[in-house]
Amino acid sequence: MATNMKTVRFPPISQTGRLNLTTSEGRIGSLANPKSVPLTFQEDRRSVYWVDRLPPTAGPHGTTEISVVRRTVSESSPLASARVQELAKHRTPNQHGWRGDRPTPIWGVSEGAQRADAGPRLVSLSQHKEPHPRYLFDRTAYMTVNEGAKNATSTERLGMLSRPKDRRDRDKFGVISLETSWGQYNPVSPAAKSAQCTSHVESLAEPKKYHPRFAGEKPVQWSVDESALKAIANLRLQQLSRPRSRTMIKDDYDPYKVPMAARRAHATPRIEELCLPIPRKVRPKKVV
Numbered sequence: 001m002a003t004n005m006k007t008v009r010f011p012p013i014s015q016t017g018r019l020n021l022t023t024s025e026g027r028i029g030s031l032a033n034p035k036s037v038p039l040t041f042q043e044d045r046r047s048v049y050w051v052d053r054l055p056p057t058a059g060p061h062g063t064t065e066i067s068v069v070r071r072t073v074s075e076s077s078p079l080a081s082a083r084v085q086e087l088a089k090h091r092t093p094n095q096h097g098w099r100g101d102r103p104t105p106i107w108g109v110s111e112g113a114q115r116a117d118a119g120p121r122l123v124s125l126s127q128h129k130e131p132h133p134r135y136l137f138d139r140t141a142y143m144t145v146n147e148g149a150k151n152a153t154s155t156e157r158l159g160m161l162s163r164p165k166d167r168r169d170r171d172k173f174g175v176i177s178l179e180t181s182w183g184q185y186n187p188v189s190p191a192a193k194s195a196q197c198t199s200h201v202e203s204l205a206e207p208k209k210y211h212p213r214f215a216g217e218k219p220v221q222w223s224v225d226e227s228a229l230k231a232i233a234n235l236r237l238q239q240l241s242r243p244r245s246r247t248m249i250k251d252d253y254d255p256y257k258v259p260m261a262a263r264r265a266h267a268t269p270r271i272e273e274l275c276l277p278i279p280r281k282v283r284p285k286k287v288v
Contacts, residue, residue, distance in 0.1 A: 118126070154162070233241070
């Protein structure tokens, strides 16, 4: 069977060995063309310095004048506008009454300032702040005693309070001391020596007895009975005291498996009664 063969033409190859897509026709040729640069495009400077012209120099006042800088080489239009030039100027001092700093801290005073009289308001403001009328300054360490204090006599009550307290009247740690002010013990009166207590006081003075079944502490060393020394454990006790061997452990033992007897068990009425909640702690549910 004969098939229709379609011939594809490639763009011509240039001398450098690359395809010349610029001369090709159609859509591929338009896409192969490089992007055109707009007419208003300005290339970025490669350095912070002006390479196309000399940098601006200082003017007659020692500052750089922006007004002489031009945008292009032809210098047809200025770079800064009038507003930018106005803002670029340094701030001038106030011309209405402003004066600079004095060249020296010593200056002459006018005759009017020397003979001027301060007003009452200025005099009141110049006075220092006074303390409170009831303020008392610290008393000096050296003072004089007046004659009244030198000739004063104490009253009877003051003399009684100034006396030292007797030792037998002191209560130290809740116990009344029987010593006198000179360290001597007070004698016991004959009535206290010959006094007899009542039967109730004697019953209260008796020490508290132990319980009939009270057993005191066991001594550290005691004798062991012959029966305890010759005792022999029975078969059940020996079985319980023997450790569990590994051969008795089942491989398929499941500790979480519930036996059938526990599944079919029924609680007694007493257990069901104990499982009920306490009525005073039961709270009814709130119906929204």
